[in-house]
Amino acid sequence: MNSLSGDSQEMQGKARRKTKDATSSGQEQLDDLQKNVLARLRRIEGQIRGIQGMVLQGKECEDILIQVKAVSSALKSTSRQILKRYLKVCHTKAMESADSEMAYKQLEETVKVLTHFIEG
Template identity: 55%
Template sequence: MTDTTTEDQEIKKNVLSRMKRIEGQVRGIQGMVEAGKECEAILVQVRAVRSALQSANKLILKRYMLRCYADAMKEGADEKEALDKFIKVLTGFIEG
C-alpha cells in the first residue's frame, strides 16, 4: 500500500503538470481565435481542454479525500459531518 503523503505529493505534481498543459492549450485556442481559424478546429481544442480539466478534477477530488477527509477522520471528527462536507464539495462541482 502506498504512503498517503507520497500519493498526495504525486497527485499534486500530476495536477500541476496538467494545469500547465491546459494553460498552454487555452493560449493556443486564443491564438486560433485571433488568427481566425475555423470554428470546428477551435471547438475540437475546447473539447480537449474540457476533457483535460475533468481529468484534473478527478485527481483533485482524490487528493481532497486523501488529505481533508482522511485527516478529519484521523483527528477524530464526526464521520457523518466529514462525509456531508465532502458530498457538499462534490455536488458543488457536479451542479456547477
C-alpha cells in the same frame, strides 16, 4: 481500570500509529497527485494559449471548437484528480480525529463537496 478498557486503549493506539504510518506514505502519494494536477493545468494553459492564437489567426471555427472540446475534457479529468486528492485528505483527517463529532462533520463536508461536484 479493567483489562477490557486497557485492551481498547491499546487497540486505539495501534490504529492511530497505523494511520500515521499510512499518512506518511499517503503524503507522498498526495504530492505525486499534486504534481500531476499542476502538470495537467500547465498543459491546459498551453492549450488555451494555442486557442487564443488560433482565434487571432482567424483559423476555422471547427478547428477551434475541436481544441475547446479537448480543453474541456482535460479540465474535467483534472477536476477528478483534484477531487481524488480532496477525498484522500479528508479521509485522513477524519481517521486521525479522536473526536467522533469532528470526524462526522468532516464526512458531512466531504459529502457536500462530492455532491456539488457530481451535480456539476
